[in-house]
Amino acid sequence: MSLDTQKIRKDFQILNQIVNDEPLVYLDNAATTQKPKQVLDAVCNYYEHDNANVHRGVHTLAERATADYEASRDKLRAFINAKSRKEILFTRGTTTGLNWVAKFAEQILQPDEEIVISIMAHHSNIIPWQQAAEKTGAVLKFVYLKNGELDMADLRAKITDKTKFVSITHVSNVLGTINPVKEIGQIAHAHGAIMVVDGAQSAPHMMIDVQELDCDFFALSGHKMAAPTGIGVLYGKEELLNRMNPIEFGGEMIDFVYEQSATWKELPWKFEAGTPNIAGAIGLGAAVDYLTEIGLDNIRQHEMALIDYVMPKLCEIDGLTIYGPKNNTKRGGVISFNLANLHPHDVATALDMEGVAVRAGHHCAQPLINYLDVPATARASFYIYNTFEECDKIIEAIKATKAFFGV
Structure with a gap:
């Protein structure tokens, strides 16, 4: 089923604005998504x-707030098909969740034991493991790439x-690469390792079933899936969460x-010290309702259709380099690129003058x-409210940028 993007766009009033005398084309969804009226x-x-x-509290407002807060936990349990609501911990976001898992690693790692991550990891899936390795004497190992994808032979070695511990991003926020985390988890488990998944870029865009993936931990952020900032979820298998020490101490836990x-x-409350982000959790529950009604399979198909439409047009632009898998079925709705000899910040600024919002930099x-041997990239990332007309607009904007800079 194709999405009715015009109907969806009516829920996002922020999209109906003029930026630099041009209609806004918001293509920075990998950084954060917009929030619907619901x-x-x-x-x-x-x-x-x-x-x-x-x-x-036992008064009426406290009971209503508690009911809505805990109802959101149940929605998240169903959203990723966790076995129990006890396995759903509210966090500030993916970064917090991955830090909590790395703190657990510090509990149990011994000198010379190993942590395996990938070169495409976000900083939030690198630095906590660097710290864990430093504190425990464990060895941190990186898996490298082949043709924009994880080199599975390197991973097996x-x-x-x-x-x-093996901690892998599900979908790269730079390359768009969709990693085979189920297969990787099977390899990890065969060696007795714990499998951790950074789901920040996958949970908003495709069906997630943590039981089918058989991952041990899965972290996601609300603000990347139409929910407020400052709220996220760490899923962990109950047996492992029972072994984990709390990270913060005080009231509530x-x-x-x-x-x-x-x-x-x-x-799950032993990990939720202090007053939680109640409004954020309720907003996240509403976002889950919204995305579930649209259908995650439909969202995935829509983004694939946008990528299939825009990619050939991008490839026709002389001087444009695109990073990541050549096979569109192996990538999410993220396209990182560089244009001729222009710095990506200049490209992003020029696109902004055309009303097109993209991100430029090292993307955390x-x-x-560094592995790609570039100073930075520009990145366009798509979501449920983006249209084929907006794909045409970024193509026109890139061509206008080329003309402006004379490249």
Whole structure:
């Protein structure tokens, strides 16, 4: 089923504006997505009608807020098909989730044991593992690329019986590469390793079934899937979460507190110290409702159609270099590129003058940018409200940029 993008766009009032005398074409969705009216209304409704702290009160507003907050946890459980709501931890986002897992790694890693990640990882899936390796004496190993995809032969060679954690991005935020995380997890598990998935760029765009993937941890961010900023989810298998120490301590996460000791609440609340981002969680639940109604398979098909439409047109532009898989079925709705000898920041600024919003820089993936031997890239990323007409607009804008700079 094709998406009715014109109907969807009516839910996103922010798209109806003029930027630099041009209609806005928002193609920075890998950084953050826009929020539909349904999500904004859910957040507003909480603050206007139910604003109270959760779990602690017996008055009506507190009970309503708690019901909505915990209902969002149930929605997220269903959204990624976790086995139990105990396996859904609310976080600030993917970065927080991956940091929590790396802290768990510090609990159990021994010197000379191994952590395997990939060169295409986001900084939030690199730096926590660097810290874990430094603190424990473990060895951090990188898997490299072949034709814009993970080199699976390299991965099989890097994962050994000494490997204790494998942490792989599901979809690269630079290359758009969709990694075979289920297969990688099977390799990791065959060596007794724990499989971690950075799902920031996959959960908003395709069906996720953590039980079918059989990953041990899966982290996602709300703001990349039409929800507010500052909210995300870490999924973890219950047995592993029971082994993990809490990261923060204080109210909400305790069972009993004595003068010299304390005990923790059961899952998932032992990881949610202090007043949580209640409005954010409720907004995330509303975003899940919104995306589920559209259908994640439909979202994936729409983005593939946009990529199939725009990619040949991009390839026809002289001087344009595109990074990532050549096979469009192996990439998400992300296209990173460079234009002739222009710096990507200049390209992005020129596109902005045409009303086209893209991102330029290292995209929090400096090791990958260094591996590609470029200073940075420009990046266009697509979502449910983007249209074929907007694909034509970025092509026109790139050509206008070429003409302006005389390249």
